[in-house]
Amino acid sequence: MIGYLRGKIRYKEFLESSKSSSRKDGLIILEIGGVGWQIFVSPLTLEKINISSSQKEVELFTYLYVREDTLELYGFLNVEELKFFKKLIQISGVGPKSALGLLGVAHLKDIKEAIREGDPSILTKVSGIGKKMAGRIIVELKEKIQDEGLKRQDKGGAIVETIDALISLGYKAEEARHVLREIPKSFKTTEEKVKEALRRLGGR
Structure with a gap:
């Protein structure tokens, strides 16, 4: 399992998530030892990455998504986002692209607050997540997020x-x-x- 990568960004772009949505996913190619790794990132992550110099190294915590005919890497700037991403894709009907899309419409603390309050408005901004799916996400994660708050206290x-x-x-x-x-x-x-x-x- 590939859990962490550090290297130089050689390419980046925003990808249209769908014809009906203005939200764009991010894609970067990270060079490590002469090999370029294609990694999907949220648009917020892509905006945070400073690539003004090709010599700048970027560190990403990663998740390798494996299916019969698919191998995709998803990258995150911190462990908290990676853990939340993993929780999302454990929910039936939520794929990695939708999970990454959710992390691209708002900051993690705001997403968690919306789930904690039972507010689906942020969740439904993501293409492919309707009110029914947003409700399922809230039901699945609300108690877990509330318990996180208790543990911090x-x-x-x-x-x-x-x-x-x-x-x-x-x-x-x-x-x-x-x-x-x-x-x-x-x-x-x-x-x-x-x-x-x-x-x-x-x-x-």
């Missing part, structure tokens, strides 16, 4: 401990995660979080 392990405590009291893991997302950051310790979670759960 859980520096001392209080969130994990709170979830475990609520499960031991008979609550489902999903209920525990849901109520924790509602608890303000001012509740820092496990004890504080558990008491507040129980108060909120008891009122439902």
